Amino acid sequence: MSEAIIKVEKISKSYKIGETIHHDTLRDLLTDSFHGLLRKKEKKIHDNDDFVWALKDVSFELKRSEVVGIIGRNGAGKSTLLKILSRITEPTKGRVEICGRIGSLLEVGTGFHPELTGRENIYMNGAVLGMSKREIDRKLDEIIAFTEITKFIDTPVKRYSSGMYVRLTFAVAAYLETEILLVDEVLAVGDLAFQKKCLGKMEDVARLGRTVIFVSHNMGLVRYLCEKAIFLDNGRVEAIGSSGEIIGRYMKNILSDENVNNSGLIPAEKKRVKTESASVISAAIEALDKKSSRQFDIWEPFKIVIEIESFQSDLTIIPWVFIYNSFGDTVLTSFYYDNAEKIKGNQGSNIKCALIIDPNFLMPGRYTVSVGIFGPLKVIYDWSEHILSFEIGNSFLSGRQFDGRPGVASFPYKWEVV
Amino acid sequence: MKRATIVNKIIIEPTKGWACLKLQELWQYRELFYFLALRDIKVRYKQTFLGVSWALVNPLMQMFVWAFVFGVIAKFPSAGVPYVLITLSGTIAWNYFSEIVNGAGNAMLTNTNLISKIYFPRLIIPLSVVLRALLDFVIASVLLILMIFYFRVQLSLSIIFLPVFIILITLISSGVGLWAAAISVKFRDVGKILPYFIQTIFFLTPVAYLKAAIPQKYLWLYYLNPVAGAIDGLRWVFLGIPFSWNWLFLQVLISVIIFVSGLFYFKRLERTFADII
Numbered sequence: 001m002s003e004a005i006i007k008v009e010k011i012s013k014s015y016k017i018g019e020t021i022h023h024d025t026l027r028d029l030l031t032d033s034f035h036g037l038l039r040k041k042e043k044k045i046h047d048n049d050d051f052v053w054a055l056k057d058v059s060f061e062l063k064r065s066e067v068v069g070i071i072g073r074n075g076a077g078k079s080t081l082l083k084i085l086s087r088i089t090e091p092t093k094g095r096v097e098i099c100g101r102i103g104s105l106l107e108v109g110t111g112f113h114p115e116l117t118g119r120e121n122i123y124m125n126g127a128v129l130g131m132s133k134r135e136i137d138r139k140l141d142e143i144i145a146f147t148e149i150t151k152f153i154d155t156p157v158k159r160y161s162s163g164m165y166v167r168l169t170f171a172v173a174a175y176l177e178t179e180i181l182l183v184d185e186v187l188a189v190g191d192l193a194f195q196k197k198c199l200g201k202m203e204d205v206a207r208l209g210r211t212v213i214f215v216s217h218n219m220g221l222v223r224y225l226c227e228k229a230i231f232l233d234n235g236r237v238e239a240i241g242s243s244g245e246i247i248g249r250y251m252k253n254i255l256s257d258e259n260v261n262n263s264g265l266i267p268a269e270k271k272r273v274k275t276e277s278a279s280v281i282s283a284a285i286e287a288l289d290k291k292s293s294r295q296f297d298i299w300e301p302f303k304i305v306i307e308i309e310s311f312q313s314d315l316t317i318i319p320w321v322f323i324y325n326s327f328g329d330t331v332l333t334s335f336y337y338d339n340a341e342k343i344k345g346n347q348g349s350n351i352k353c354a355l356i357i358d359p360n361f362l363m364p365g366r367y368t369v370s371v372g373i374f375g376p377l378k379v380i381y382d383w384s385e386h387i388l389s390f391e392i393g394n395s396f397l398s399g400r401q402f403d404g405r406p407g408v409a410s411f412p413y414k415w416e417v418v
Numbered sequence: 419m420k421r422a423t424i425v426n427k428i429i430i431e432p433t434k435g436w437a438c439l440k441l442q443e444l445w446q447y448r449e450l451f452y453f454l455a456l457r458d459i460k461v462r463y464k465q466t467f468l469g470v471s472w473a474l475v476n477p478l479m480q481m482f483v484w485a486f487v488f489g490v491i492a493k494f495p496s497a498g499v500p501y502v503l504i505t506l507s508g509t510i511a512w513n514y515f516s517e518i519v520n521g522a523g524n525a526m527l528t529n530t531n532l533i534s535k536i537y538f539p540r541l542i543i544p545l546s547v548v549l550r551a552l553l554d555f556v557i558a559s560v561l562l563i564l565m566i567f568y569f570r571v572q573l574s575l576s577i578i579f580l581p582v583f584i585i586l587i588t589l590i591s592s593g594v595g596l597w598a599a600a601i602s603v604k605f606r607d608v609g610k611i612l613p614y615f616i617q618t619i620f621f622l623t624p625v626a627y628l629k630a631a632i633p634q635k636y637l638w639l640y641y642l643n644p645v646a647g648a649i650d651g652l653r654w655v656f657l658g659i660p661f662s663w664n665w666l667f668l669q670v671l672i673s674v675i676i677f678v679s680g681l682f683y684f685k686r687l688e689r690t691f692a693d694i695i
Binding site: 011015083084085086087088089090091092093094095096097098099100102104113115116120123124127128129132133156 | 427428429430431432433449450452453454457460461464532533534535536537538689692693
């Protein structure tokens with residue numbers, strides 16, 4: 001079966017600058033049209049500059065049962081591409097042909113309402129995902145069994161724990177039977193068990209001959225799941241090929257100096273997710289003596305400092321940090337609750353917190369850091385990928401040099417005769 | 419699954435000009451439409467202390483207040499019908515209208531999550547508001563009919579015209595609602611302005627008074643209001659208060675124009691909703 005199931009031909013998407021941030025009001029319209037009368041000609045000339053291209057001439061073809069990873073930095077156009085493929089938004093130019101139904105795991109939990117019971121939400125979410133009522137009726141028992149919360153299925157979901165909530169949201173998506181599946185990694189931020197379930201399901205899906213498009217920052221996962229990858233950069237297709245090769249190119253690109261800013265402040269276009277709840281305003285890597293640095297030896301501890309601004313009162317904020325090695329594999333993930341209580345944000349308040357990275361643990365090499373914050377139920381408030389980088393040097397405290405041994409982690413080894 | 423159409427080809431292209439309505443697609447998504455309306459209804463009745471009886475308590479309260487103000491204090495003409503019946507019939511129709519307009523004007527923003535995450539014909543959102551409001555309308559109408567029996571007002575054969583006026587008021591309400599919904603995505607302050615707009619229309623509409631209270635020289639203006647026409651019609655159907663048929667055609671025409679233009683305007687803006695919401 002070699003016919004193309006998805007044919008993307010030169011699609012482009014432009015946004016008006018500021019369109020996503022600024023919301024028009026009637027008042028603006030009135031004042032603008034008044035000003036517009038005075039300087040109509042002026043505006044015409046600048047018309048072209050008001051647009052940014054989120055995607056530019058993107059073309060590719062996917063065959064049946066291919067599993068393809070889409071990689072690229074924040075703002076490279078990955079989400080826009082998924083949005084166009086799932087028909088949420090229209091391309092400005094170009095054409096896409098898709099044979100079959102498209103399902104997407106972008107919308108896990110969409111349409112859920114806290115006042116409704118688990119059972120009612122299964123129907124609601126199923127309808128949102130494009131299942132017919134009969135289809136849901138038929139699978140209902142299986143879905144409920146999959147959630148492992150049969151006892152609470154007739155309880156309003158507002159009384160659910162976050163774990164129960166996540167299980168319920170994924171259960172519905174897991175029974176979606178479409179020819180094509182779009183998966184965004186945002187959903188995989190959850191706990192490990194949840195991630196495993198997602199991945200297991202994705203493998204099943206691929207084995208059944210369905211096509212999967214997977215957007216992820218976790219190169220290890222992309223390498224593991226996808227035989228093919230597409231590297232997007234600045235809205236263009238930079239490379240398409242076998243996932244191993246493409247990931248290599250991507251990581252080289254990421255680690256090149258101009259791409260990782262270490263100034264601390266996080267520019268808006270670097271953000272993957274942004275909400276009106278809270279935001280990470282800066283992130284920095286500091287030595288314990290508070291000097292900003294990005295070069296440490298194996299024996300040196302350091303910390304990743306995150307500054308958060310809360311826009312709402314009494315907001316639960318959980319910061320997290322991902323560290324990736326130069327192959328793009330996630331070396332470690334830590335959430336604030338790993339050893340501390342939740343942070344409560346108040347309107348306009350700034351919170352600074354730091355994750356201490358113990359010494360003698362990371363192997364020499366270059367690493368990148370992603371930071372983010374989420375709230376209850378793992379709702380992501382803010383997420384910036386590969387925002388910082390640091391390098392672990394070759395020296396141990398004793399002055400001994402690293403000997404190039406293989407491995408991804410290290411610790412103060414203790415050998416003894418027993 | 420195994421639907422009738424296993425391999426349906428989807429073409430994604432920029433739409434140009436005034437898009438067609440894609441009514442067939444709307445039909446394919448009828449279940450989502452039903453679930454959305456059902457969700458809103460369930461949630462509302464779960465959240466309020468009074469539950470479903472709220473659909474009765476609200477018009478009853480308004481009925482007494484308006485009957486007291488207009489019938490007892492201001493002594494407006496009542497055409498020999500108990501004033502509470504005048505205000506109740508007006509209130510029921512008015513609530514239907516204002517709920518649709520207000521609901522549709524806010525529904526797009528409350529469903530931002532859905533719009534920015536999945537594809538479906540966006541028309542479903544304002545239309546599900548209509549379905550929700552219709553349920554309240556039906557519940558309250560039962561109350562009206564009980565009251566009519568209580569006051570021993572004779573129902574006549576004119577009751578067969580009831581659907582005509584329900585269609586008329588549904589048409590004008592959804593027309594204005596569609597405009598409100600589309601504009602609310604583009605301009606965020608619409609939600610705040612809407613209540614004032616509805617308030618103004620309220621006093622221009624014979625909710626708490628009869629047409630007989632309007633001075634002759636302003637009557638032509640009164641007749642331009644399709645909501646007024648629908649309320650007059652309902653009062654004729656239920657209470658036998660005379661109705662001017664001459665103006666019905668114009669009122670229907672205005673409603674159709676507002677509805678169809680609202681439909682196309684909404685469709686026109688629809689493709690940008692996910693980008694600007």
